[in-house]
Amino acid sequence: MGLIYLAALLVALTGMVMLDRRFTLFFWADARRAAIVMIAGLAFFVTWDLLGIGLGIFFRGETAFMTGLQIAPELPVEELFFLALLVYVTMNLYAAASRIRSLSTSKRTLRQAQGPGEAQGPRQGPGERA
Amino acid sequence: MTYWSLNAFFLAAVALVALAAVLSRRAPRWKALAVAAVALLATTAVFDNVMIGIGLVDYNPDLISGAFVGVAPLEDFAYAIAAVVLLPALWHLLPARRSTASTASGRADTSSRADPSTPSTSSGTGTDNA
Numbered sequence: 001m002g003l004i005y006l007a008a009l010l011v012a013l014t015g016m017v018m019l020d021r022r023f024t025l026f027f028w029a030d031a032r033r034a035a036i037v038m039i040a041g042l043a044f045f046v047t048w049d050l051l052g053i054g055l056g057i058f059f060r061g062e063t064a065f066m067t068g069l070q071i072a073p074e075l076p077v078e079e080l081f082f083l084a085l086l087v088y089v090t091m092n093l094y095a096a097a098s099r100i101r102s103l104s105t106s107k108r109t110l111r112q113a114q115g116p117g118e119a120q121g122p123r124q125g126p127g128e129r130a
Numbered sequence: 131m132t133y134w135s136l137n138a139f140f141l142a143a144v145a146l147v148a149l150a151a152v153l154s155r156r157a158p159r160w161k162a163l164a165v166a167a168v169a170l171l172a173t174t175a176v177f178d179n180v181m182i183g184i185g186l187v188d189y190n191p192d193l194i195s196g197a198f199v200g201v202a203p204l205e206d207f208a209y210a211i212a213a214v215v216l217l218p219a220l221w222h223l224l225p226a227r228r229s230t231a232s233t234a235s236g237r238a239d240t241s242s243r244a245d246p247s248t249p250s251t252s253s254g255t256g257t258d259n260a
Contacts, residue, residue, distance in 0.1 A: 005186060033224045041217050045209065048140050057133045057193045061185040078186075090213040091221065093169050097162035126221055127159045 005065045009081040016088040025095035026088065029126065034091070041087040042080065049075060049083075095126035133194045137208040144216045151219040158218035167214045174210040178202035 020026045027034040052058050053074045060066075060074045069077040151157050179200040181187055189203055197204040 030227045032227055033221060036224055037217055037220050040220060041213065044140070044143075044216065045213075048136070048209070048212075052133070052136055055131050055136060055193070056190050057131075057136060058187055058189045061188050063185045065184060065186060086209065086213050087217060089173065090166065090170055090210075090217050093166035094158070094162055094214070094218045094221075097165035097169075098159050100162075100165070127162060127218060 002064045002066050002068075005078050006067055006081065009078060009085055012085050013081065013088060016085065016092055019092055020088070023096065023099075026091045026126065029095065037091065038084065038087050042083055045083045045086065046075075046080070049079060091126055098127040131193070133189070133203065133205040137205055140212055141208060144212045144219075147223070148215050148219045151223050154223065156222040158215075158222050163214060163218055166218075167211070170210045170214050171207060174207060175199050175202065178206050 017027075020028050026037075050072060053072070060070070060076050066076050066078055071077050071080065148157075179202050182201045194203045194205055199207070
């Protein structure tokens, strides 16, 4: 049973959780909304996968890197973790990019309020304007 | 049905959610979204090439367009595009959590955009199941 791919995905997901916790990006910004986005995103992408598999467009490769456990024909259990990673990376990136934009657009306010370099915005979710 | 035809359905669903977000004045921040999209497409190109290269997934050559980024079919990038539009749009459509002590200072001036009690934005919920 190959655990390499699953382990790699779990390491990457752990990294996303650490970044989220450190920078208040997704679940740490608004756990309820993040949970809904995560579950809806998973449902959306699993449906996409299942239709692609059902139509014979793509299929699981025979490889020693995966556990071989399948949650549906040709849908390896690893795919759930991959899709969770896709959702998490996307929302962390979006939140981080929003943070940079809001810092640059409200520079004057921040500079007045705090010294430069310690300009730390309030806790914000992805894309919320400061 | 080809991979592109399948993707068209799901990208159309994403477009509907994004339209719902725009019409309910809860659009994601497009510049931040574009920054996230560039990063996500770059990581997808790397990750997808590794996944396919080591044989985790394979494709029916008759159902893909034949356009590749390395060994990754161009169609695969539809997942990244869908994620980076759908998930932030969904996030903004969902009402923000109730203010707590830790966010009171940061929440006051976001109310025009994210406060669920604002009448003009209350129609934004419930449209995410496209």
